[in-house]
Amino acid sequence: MDRNTIIAIILSVIVITVGMTVQTVFFPMENTITQTETTTEEVVPVENISSIITEPVISKNQVTDTSPFTVETDALSVTFDPYGASVSSIKMKKHLDTSKEPVEILLKDGNRGNAFLMYQSNDTSKPITEAFSHSIEERDDLILVIFSQVFEQSGREYEIIKKYAFAKDEEYLFQIAVTLNSLDGNALPFTVYTIGVEPQVGPEFESLNGNYDYRRMYYKLSDKNSKKNVSFKNGVATVNESVSWVALASKYFTIMGIPASEADYSVKFTQNTEEKQENSFYLTRNGISSSSVTDLYSFYCGPKLTSYLNKYDIANDNTFKLTNLHLAKVMDSSTWLGWLETILKWVLTLIYKVIPNYGVAIIILTLLIKLMLQPISKKGMESTAKMSALNPKLEELKAKYADDPNALNAAMAKLYKEEGINPMGSCLPMLIQFPVFIALYGLLNNHFELRGAMFIPGWIPDLSIPDTVFTLGFNIPLIGNQIHLLPIIYTVSMIFSMKITQSGATDSSQAGMMNFMTYGMPIIFFFVLYNAPSGLLVYWTVTNAISIIQQIYVNAKKKKQFEEEMITKNESKNVKFKSKKRK
Numbered sequence: 146m147d148r149n150t151i152i153a154i155i156l157s158v159i160v161i162t163v164g165m166t167v168q169t170v171f172f173p174m175e176n177t178i179t180q181t182e183t184t185t186e187e188v189v190p191v192e193n194i195s196s197i198i199t200e201p202v203i204s205k206n207q208v209t210d211t212s213p214f215t216v217e218t219d220a221l222s223v224t225f226d227p228y229g230a231s232v233s234s235i236k237m238k239k240h241l242d243t244s245k246e247p248v249e250i251l252l253k254d255g256n257r258g259n260a261f262l263m264y265q266s267n268d269t270s271k272p273i274t275e276a277f278s279h280s281i282e283e284r285d286d287l288i289l290v291i292f293s294q295v296f297e298q299s300g301r302e303y304e305i306i307k308k309y310a311f312a313k314d315e316e317y318l319f320q321i322a323v324t325l326n327s328l329d330g331n332a333l334p335f336t337v338y339t340i341g342v343e344p345q346v347g348p349e350f351e352s353l354n355g356n357y358d359y360r361r362m363y364y365k366l367s368d369k370n371s372k373k374n375v376s377f378k379n380g381v382a383t384v385n386e387s388v389s390w391v392a393l394a395s396k397y398f399t400i401m402g403i404p405a406s407e408a409d410y411s412v413k414f415t416q417n418t419e420e421k422q423e424n425s426f427y428l429t430r431n432g433i434s435s436s437s438v439t440d441l442y443s444f445y446c447g448p449k450l451t452s453y454l455n456k457y458d459i460a461n462d463n464t465f466k467l468t469n470l471h472l473a474k475v476m477d478s479s480t481w482l483g484w485l486e487t488i489l490k491w492v493l494t495l496i497y498k499v500i501p502n503y504g505v506a507i508i509i510l511t512l513l514i515k516l517m518l519q520p521i522s523k524k525g526m527e528s529t530a531k532m533s534a535l536n537p538k539l540e541e542l543k544a545k546y547a548d549d550p551n552a553l554n555a556a557m558a559k560l561y562k563e564e565g566i567n568p569m570g571s572c573l574p575m576l577i578q579f580p581v582f583i584a585l586y587g588l589l590n591n592h593f594e595l596r597g598a599m600f601i602p603g604w605i606p607d608l609s610i611p612d613t614v615f616t617l618g619f620n621i622p623l624i625g626n627q628i629h630l631l632p633i634i635y636t637v638s639m640i641f642s643m644k645i646t647q648s649g650a651t652d653s654s655q656a657g658m659m660n661f662m663t664y665g666m667p668i669i670f671f672f673v674l675y676n677a678p679s680g681l682l683v684y685w686t687v688t689n690a691i692s693i694i695q696q697i698y699v700n701a702k703k704k705k706q707f708e709e710e711m712i713t714k715n716e717s718k719n720v721k722f723k724s725k726k727r728k
Contacts, residue, residue, distance in 0.1 A: 230292035231259035317447025504600025
């Protein structure tokens with residue numbers, strides 16, 4: 146491994162690291178699916194659905210049944226709490242967690258309240274938790290859960306009615322109609338109320354690292370086509386502009402709130418990271434001045450899959466006849482390499498259809514990519530091999546011009562030119578492959594179908610999480626208590642890959658750098674990638690293995706070629722010597 150190769154590797158690592166940072170900071174994750182329409186329009190529910198949700202209901206003051214109850218749809222199992230007319234649990238029946246149970250999308254650690262609680266102002270510390278009477282009805286393709294209660298404020302009575310409407314089929318969006326009635330006919334005794342989502346989005350987690358697992362908050366303004374990341378100050382952020390939707394998202398699932406577009410709303414986001422990260426959002430309805438008001442909200446609680454999210458762009462594709470919500474904007478993919486990520490995703494899916502094992506599909510995709518990039522890789526490896534073969538001559542020049550750096554540089558440049566070698570020849574191929582690396586990183590780190598996808602039974606049961614082979618009873622610094630095998634295999638393959646590119650003789654200054662590249666860099670990557678998803682490490686390990694085989698072949702070929710050239714030169718010298726001797 147010569148000095149230029151080392152520089153090439155260092156530059157590539159820097160470019161990859163900086164590129165990933167640039168992608169995260171300056172290119173916010175956006176949806177790569179092209180929408181059929183790009184204009185932002187109002188949410189338009191079909192007339193009969195809207196009338197069913199908002200029709201009058203007679204309230205009852207005395208609540209006799211305050212027990213939690215559950216409503217089932219094809220997609221969701223929703224547990225209601227009459228206290229606060231709220232929701233305590235939403236389980237996704239077709240998506241399982243690590244214990245093979247339906248994923249709970251509402252995590253209520255600490256003092257988090259139920260979802261969809263109401264507040265009589267914008268003060269979110271005082272939720273309405275009184276018991277509501279309730280009833281359940283089925284209408285056409287809907288299941289309705291209706292809550293009502295009468296309250297008194299400043300000697301005046303008013304009624305709160307909350308109607309939840311769920312589609313019976315496999316939809317993860319539902320609607321909540323909030324009706325407020327002043328019972329004396331005068332204006333309501335308040336001008337503001339709030340509805341909130343306090344629970345963290347599931348599934349359950351122990352820690353978040355920001356790359357392989359995270360909780361992020363977004364919002365989309367009504368007059369913009371892209372989402373925005375929420376920036377917190379002292380754990381709070383507010384948006385007073387008109388929003389199309391707000392979202393609390395994990396890598397694979399999201400809770401999204403969509404307020405009625407014609408009303409005046411403000412949004413508050415909160416985040417607490419002192420212990421286990423907690424996130425919440427609140428929609429505040431402003432400007433209430435009448436004796437009665439009904440507001441219609443939509444909430445999406447489900448997977449980040451375009452097949453579900455895009456339903457709400459076309460009215461005929463969803464039960465509620467909603468259009469142009471652009472919920473798929475919550476998806477995570479790179480802005481500048483989204484097109485390449487989409488192509489790779491299509492190829493991976495195509496391979497999976499033929500061989501229904503995503504681990505095998507990743508290996509085949511890796512082979513195809515290496516085959517496609519072979520001409521570029523070959524040039525880089527040949528350049529490395531040439532530089533290695535040239536090392537003895539370089540050492541002679543260093544010894545000859547030890548006291549004259551300028552003369553040494555001139556002599557080295559002349560030698561490179563005579564041998565037809567580009568010193569940066571091993572660096573450029575690495576940089577050219579960089580976009581593919583980034584696109585694959587995004588794909589294998591975020592591809593929903595890898596969640597729960599088994600590769601090797603008993604070892605890699607889920608390609609979206611690390612391959613825990615056993616758990617210790619104590620923590621190891623920087624690692625934790627879980628032992629992962631793939632990072633170890635990857636690190637060994639990286640060390641071996643570094644060693645076979647070494648040229649042999651080096652001076653003392655180069656030896657230190659070579660040792661760092663051979664052992665230091667793999668160790669650093671070991672800790673960086675220790676908690677990476679198994680799918681990513683399968684790709685990188687297979688890539689290393691293929692590169693090792695390629696480099697061994699190229700080195701052997703170049704060595705044989707060099708030996709043949711030396712034999713030819715020696716034979717030529719012998720012929721000249723014999724010719725002179727005869728004379």
